[in-house]
Amino acid sequence: MLIATFNVNGINSRLRALLQWLREMQPDVVCLQELKAPQEKFPEAAINGAGYQAIWHGQKSWNGVAILARSILPVEVERGLKGDPDDEQSRYIEAAVNGVLIACLYLPNGNPAPGPKFDYKLKWFQRLIARAGELIANGVPVILAGDFNVIPTDLDVYKPERWLDDALFRPESREAFHLLLEQGWCDALREMHPGEKIYTFWDYFRNAFGRNAGLRIDHLLLSPSLAGSLKDAGVHREVRGREKPSDHAPVWIELDLKTG
Template sequence: MRFATWNVNSLKVRLPQVIQWLADTGVEVLCLQELKMDQDVFPLAEIEAAGYRAAWFGQKTYNGVAILVKAPLEMSEVVAGIPGYDDEQRRVIAATVNGIRVICGYFVNGEAVDSPKYPYKLEWLSRLEGYVAAELARYPDLLLLGDYNIAPEDRDVYDPEGWRGQVLCSEPERDAFRRLIALGLSDSFRLFNQEEKQYSWWDYRQMMFRRNKGVRIDHILVSDALKARAQVCEIDKAPRKWERPSDHTPVILHLND
């Protein structure tokens, strides 16, 4: 099975690309972030016509997440949001697919380390950590996929010195990432690929993609119980080259049966 994550930066704008990518790749599970659409306008008919089922937690403007599962696979135990956390921003959805607990998250950006949004990011990360710990206790086979808005190490940024201490790379954020790992998870991309200059997001401005000046902030963490089944994790740059692309590109994890 293949599990993928993709921040589409508006599903309304990028729906044709999502449909095309699903047709091209046939991935079994796709987690989407930044739907930027309300719950009642999710394009379920188009998704189903493409051969996929969907669970979503929509929100206009900036947020919204979804899990797409290729039929005839089924989703069960769908949970929207972080239980017990009264968060008005819709950033998390989880479901069980073929015995694997899939958590899709659109992590808070934080804007800047001196922004009022930064403490919210750290609080949100703490709440997520508690939620993931509880989920791991119930579901040893677990994947945490999404746009983390965290570059875990200097090699995940095109200019480590320029990004030093900035949002996405600040030590409290990286420490939160390490705490997730300490729960019993692994960064699936780094299980296989140790090369530098591997990124999943590039700013639209200044030809950053063409110059490969990006950051790796889209991740798939795999639980210890699943790690032996991981075969490869790859960044698919092809959609970033399409017309009107998202500024993110998909990350795909292959698990054997």
């Protein structure tokens, strides 16, 4: 089972590139973030034409998440995180696909930090940790996939000293991520590439991609019942180098569910 996460940075403006990647890689499940489209503007017909069915949680101009599955419709379980009835941002959706629960998330950026946006990030993170704890306790096979907007360690950023005050790298953000992992989640990409500088995001400015001045902020976390199924993981880095790309590249994992 091939599962990927991809922050598309505007699904309609990057649709051609997304469809090309889907044709080439044919992942079984895809989590998309930063749709930047209201619910009615999601390109469902084009996604269906590529062989995928989808559920999505849109929002005008900002945010937005979706789960795509090849040939079958994801069965929606949750839409939005519990814990804040006033939160209107479209950042979380859960669905069951082929016996696996897929949670697609777009964690807040949090900049500038400190400040209200950083406070929102940390509160949202605490709600995610609470939901993740529920999922672990249930014992079902789960994947938390998406743009976490967290650089977990120094290995995950090209020049750590330049990011010390950024919301993605502040101690509070990293501590929250490690609290999540301590529940028992497996960081799939790091599990397969333990000592490698491997990035998932490169800014559009200052030739960041050409210099490989990147960050690892897109993650796929596996629940304990799935960790033994992990066979491979990587980044489709070449997608970032194409015409009119997202500033993220797709991140993927391969699972052998027979051995989980």
